[in-house]
Amino acid sequence: MRSLAVIVPMLVAAIPALAEVAAPRAKALEHMVIQDCGSCHGLTMKGGLGKPLTAAALEGAAPETLATIILDGVPGTAMPPWRPLLTDEEADWIARYLLKDEK
Ligand code: HEC
Numbered sequence: 001m002r003s004l005a006v007i008v009p010m011l012v013a014a015i016p017a018l019a020e021v022a023a024p025r026a027k028a029l030e031h032m033v034i035q036d037c038g039s040c041h042g043l044t045m046k047g048g049l050g051k052p053l054t055a056a057a058l059e060g061a062a063p064e065t066l067a068t069i070i071l072d073g074v075p076g077t078a079m080p081p082w083r084p085l086l087t088d089e090e091a092d093w094i095a096r097y098l099l100k101d102e103k
Contacts, residue, residue, distance in 0.1 A: 020092070021090055049078055066099070070095060071088070
């Protein structure tokens with residue numbers, strides 16, 4: 001039987017990854033970005049009806065600003081509000097995900 005001295009540090013190490021969005025939900029959000037956001041922004045986020053959402057295109061944007069756009073949409077454009085489907089933490093996760101270089 002493994003001692004607690006081995007198991008407890010392993011559990012503690014796993015906590016930061018779970019702090020905002022649980023891993024299975026993160027997978028679902030990743031899928032949503034490709035399928036739902038990709039339908040307008042392009043499957044590789046290089047743009048289509050919507051602007052490109054690559055890390056390069058969004059460089060310098062604050063994650064908070066992007067999260068607000070994701071939650072509320074851009075009135076008067078095709079960008080819809082996602083608030084009915086996402087929590088604040090999830091919108092923040094997507095914003096940070098879009099800002100990452102490799103997706
Ligand atoms: C029905 C089409 C459509 C869908 C679906 C869509 N978007 Fe958009 N999105 C747009 C359009 C059009 C714009 C540009 C609005 C403008 O002119 O400012 C936009 C703008 C944005 C912007 C601002 C980009 C910038 O450089 O200012 C972000 C961020 C964004 N969308 C994220 C998302 C995310 C994340 C999803 C999926 C959860 C999503 N969008 C789904 C059409 C869409």
